[in-house]
Amino acid sequence: MNRRVAITGIGAITPIGNCIADCVTSLTHGRSAIALHDMNPGDVAPIPLAAVTDYQSSDRFSEKELLLLDRATQFALVATSEAMASSQVMVRHAPDRVGAIIGSGTGGGSTAEENYAAIYRDGKSRPHPMCVPKLMINASASHITIRYGITGPSFVVASACASSAHAIGTAFHMIRAGIIDAAVTGGTEACLSRGQVRAWEGLRIMSTDTCRPFSLNRRGIVLGEGAAILIIEDFEAARRAGTEIYGELLGVGMNSDAGHIVQPGVAGCATAISACLASARLTPDCIQYVNAHGTGTRANDIAEVAALQQVFGGHLDAMMVSSTKAAHGHCIGAAAAIELCVSLASLRAGIVPATVNFETADPECRIDCVANLPREAHVTNFISNSFAFGGHNACLAVRVERAGHERV
Amino acid sequence: MDTDLDTIIGIMGKFSKIDMSSVGGNTTLGYLELESLDFISVIFDLEDAFGISIPFNASDSEQLGWNNDTTLAGLGDLIAARRASASAIPV
Numbered sequence: 001m002n003r004r005v006a007i008t009g010i011g012a013i014t015p016i017g018n019c020i021a022d023c024v025t026s027l028t029h030g031r032s033a034i035a036l037h038d039m040n041p042g043d044v045a046p047i048p049l050a051a052v053t054d055y056q057s058s059d060r061f062s063e064k065e066l067l068l069l070d071r072a073t074q075f076a077l078v079a080t081s082e083a084m085a086s087s088q089v090m091v092r093h094a095p096d097r098v099g100a101i102i103g104s105g106t107g108g109g110s111t112a113e114e115n116y117a118a119i120y121r122d123g124k125s126r127p128h129p130m131c132v133p134k135l136m137i138n139a140s141a142s143h144i145t146i147r148y149g150i151t152g153p154s155f156v157v158a159s160a161c162a163s164s165a166h167a168i169g170t171a172f173h174m175i176r177a178g179i180i181d182a183a184v185t186g187g188t189e190a191c192l193s194r195g196q197v198r199a200w201e202g203l204r205i206m207s208t209d210t211c212r213p214f215s216l217n218r219r220g221i222v223l224g225e226g227a228a229i230l231i232i233e234d235f236e237a238a239r240r241a242g243t244e245i246y247g248e249l250l251g252v253g254m255n256s257d258a259g260h261i262v263q264p265g266v267a268g269c270a271t272a273i274s275a276c277l278a279s280a281r282l283t284p285d286c287i288q289y290v291n292a293h294g295t296g297t298r299a300n301d302i303a304e305v306a307a308l309q310q311v312f313g314g315h316l317d318a319m320m321v322s323s324t325k326a327a328h329g330h331c332i333g334a335a336a337a338i339e340l341c342v343s344l345a346s347l348r349a350g351i352v353p354a355t356v357n358f359e360t361a362d363p364e365c366r367i368d369c370v371a372n373l374p375r376e377a378h379v380t381n382f383i384s385n386s387f388a389f390g391g392h393n394a395c396l397a398v399r400v401e402r403a404g405h406e407r408v
Numbered sequence: 409m410d411t412d413l414d415t416i417i418g419i420m421g422k423f424s425k426i427d428m429s430s431v432g433g434n435t436t437l438g439y440l441e442l443e444s445l446d447f448i449s450v451i452f453d454l455e456d457a458f459g460i461s462i463p464f465n466a467s468d469s470e471q472l473g474w475n476n477d478t479t480l481a482g483l484g485d486l487i488a489a490r491r492a493s494a495s496a497i498p499v
Contacts, residue, residue, distance in 0.1 A: 204448050204466045220467045262445060298467040 001178040005249040006238040007398070009087025009231030010341045011079040015050035015224050016328045019082055023328075023342045027353040030373055032327045034210050034222050034357075039194050047201070048210055049192055050224035050329025067130045069143065070108035071190035075227035075334075076140035077147060080184055087231035089182045090148055092241050099180045100144045100154035101171040102229075103163030103187035105333030107137030107156065110193040140188050140227075152180050158333065161293070162386040163187055164228070165336035165394035169252030171232060172396075182233035186337035190225045197223060203262075205297050211330070213294035213323035214301050214369045216360040221295045224329020228337035247344050250381070250397040251280025257391030264300055264387045269307035276383060276395035277311070284312045287319060287397075289352055289382040291343040294323020295330055304385065305365045320377065322355040322370040336386040340396060347379045348403040378402075412458075412484050419453045420480070437483065438476030460490045 010020055015033035017023035026033070033053075036046035057066055057074055069077070084090070089098065112135045115127030133139065138156045145154045153174070157167040164187025171183035191197075200206055200223055207220040230249075238245055253275030257268035277284060293304055308316055324339050331338050346353050351374050358371040379400055386394045413433055421428040423446035426439070442450060444466070451462050464472055474483055 202448075202452065204451070204464050206465075207467075208465070218467060219465050260445075296467075 001176070003176050003178065004235035005172050005175050005232050006235040007230050007232055007246045007249055007344065008089060008238050008243045009083035010228070010246055010345060011082025012226065012228040012338060012341050013052055013055065013075050013078045014226035014228065014328045014331070014338050014342070015052055018052065018055060020341065020345045024345045024349060024351070027324065027327060027342060027346050028351050028374055030354050030356050032210065032356045034329060039197055047197060048207060048222045049197065050222055051192055052226055068134050070111040070134050070139060072104060072107055072110070072188045072227070073140045073143050075190060075225070076102060076188035076229065077143055079186065079188070079227040079229040080144050083184070083229040083231045084148065086244065088243070089231045089233055092237060092243070093182045093233065095149050095151045097152055097181040098150045099152040099171060099174060099183040100141045100150050101157065101167045101183055101185045102141045102144065103157045103159070103165070103167035103333050103337065104137055104140060105158060105160050105163050105189055106191050106196065108135030108139055109196050110190055111135035113193045113195045144184050148184070150184065159392040160388035160390055161330070161332055161335050162388035162392045162394045163333035163336070165384070165386040165396055166254060166392070168230065168249070168337065168340070168396060169254055169394055172249050172252055175232060175234060181237060182231065184229060184231060186227065186229035186341070187334035188227035189332045189334040191332055192223060192225050207296060210357045211296040211326045212357045212359060213292065213296045213326055213355050214362060214365040214367065215358045216362040218296045218298065218301065220297050221330045224331040226328065226331050226338055227334050228341040230337065230341060245401050246348065247401050248399040250282065250399055251276050251278070252397070253277070253279055253395040255393050257393065259391055261391070262389050264303040265391065266303050266306045266310070268391060268393050269303060269385070269387050270310040272393035273307060273311045273383065273385065273395045276397050280397035282381060282397060285315050286381050287312070287383055288377070288379040289347065290319060290321040291339045291382060291384040292321050292323045293385040293387045294325055294355065296323070296325065300387065301362070302364045304387065305367055308367065316367065319368065320352050320370050320375065321367040322353050324353050326356045327353070336384060336394065336396070340384045340398065343382060343384060344398060344400060346374070347382060347400045350376055350378060350402070352377045352379060410484070412488065413480060415457050416454070416480050416484055419450055419457065422453070423450055431480070433479060433481030433484070435480050436476060437474065437478050437480070454487065458487050458491055460487065462490070
């Protein structure tokens with residue numbers, strides 16, 4: 001069995017918008033959500049981060065519900081709500097034929113931090129009794145199945161920055177192979193707690209000003225948070241039901257560098273991209289746009305461009321390659337899902353997202369990075385790259401279905 | 409005996425794969441062949457040992473003030489200068 005896979009719903013809550021439409025508006029106007037945050041006022045310098053704003057958990061969930069919902073799980077449920085509203089996938093498929101496969105790098109890390117502080121700092125004898133079900137990394141997938149009555153396979157995938165790419169890729173293969181007929185998939189991350197941010201700082205790859213992917217004066221990553229969810233299903237079932245199809249998930253490439261624990265390997269990245277194209281039955285010249293991993297570190301951006309050059313050769317000159325991390329930050333486990341969803345939504349409206357904050361071209365990153373201003377263009381096929389710590393690589397290929405309504 | 413140099417050599421020895429018995433003040437950082445992740449750990453240990461803050465960004469190594477040609481004695485001087493300045497603030 002080798003079924004086609006349709007995307008019939010997308011939802012997101014990110015630093016650039018608390019729904020897909022708001023995200024597209026931000027990208028259309030070339031906005032960045034990166035701002036200085038005081039992680040510990042009076043102690044250390046403010047840190048550039050990209051945080052979800054205008055969000056009150058009490059507006060979305062009851063006090064009792066919040067006892068069990070870490071911020072990451074809340075984000076996943078908010079994004080799922082939006083995606084489900086447009087897809088209505090549970091109407092078309094039996095509950096045991098729907099899966100929930102979500103990516104997250106640290107899951108309930110904020111809850112863990114709060115509760116450990118209660119013990120070690122505050123001297124409490126034990127943390128809150130709901131601590132374990134709240135912080136467990138699988139919580140987001142579990143709560144999605146509970147809320148929507150999904151009884152098919154459900155689990156969380158953790159592979160650092162490639163988590164949600166792997167989650168989406170796994171769900172894709174499961175539908176293609178007939179194991180399930182539909183899936184709620186994507187990623188979530190809420191890692192802007194004090195301890196987690198300080199841990200990232202220790203790696204010395206965080207920028208002290210902003211995120212400038214591919215720019216010569218780039219100085220590293222800016223952490224973000226949020227969630228994005230896709231509803232994917234058997235293409236023919238969606239078409240028969242007359243459901244709006246946002247795009248088609250064409251293929252996925254996944255591999256491992258088996259090299260360095262943090263440095264990306266050009267060969268591994270190139271192989272993942274090539275494997276994705278093969279999975280999608282596309283030749284390199286079929287791709288018009290790449291949503292890059294584009295973290296803004298010297299190492300990643302150079303390695304990624306080198307990998308793209310290996311795969312696409314001369315065709316790379318005709319392609320657009322941008323990183324939306326400059327707008328919404330690096331959302332770690334949710335990154336791939338957020339980037340795929342906001343790219344798809346923008347491209348449906350005929351807009352290629354820009355790489356904002358770009359200043360000076362790097363001779364080692366010779367690409368059209370769509371510097372600073374989004375571009376009107378018709379893109380049929382795009383890929384989204386994720387090259388994670390640990391050498392986990394993933395690449396997703398998507399065909400865009402143009403929106404029939406006016407551009408946002 | 410230069411205890412600061414001994415501390416520096418001790419920290420380097422935790423991460424360098426070379427034979428440390430011949431390492432002294434004139435040994436360059438490049439000679440120690442520190443791998444990138446180990447270099448970050450070295451900075452962390454130096455900050456801890458000397459109570460200083462060493463601003464370092466992996467995408468902008470020039471801001472460090474030292475490079476592969478810097479000797480361990482020279483590194484000791486840089487650290488001493490940093491301790492003497494107002495930068496001795498724990499991270």
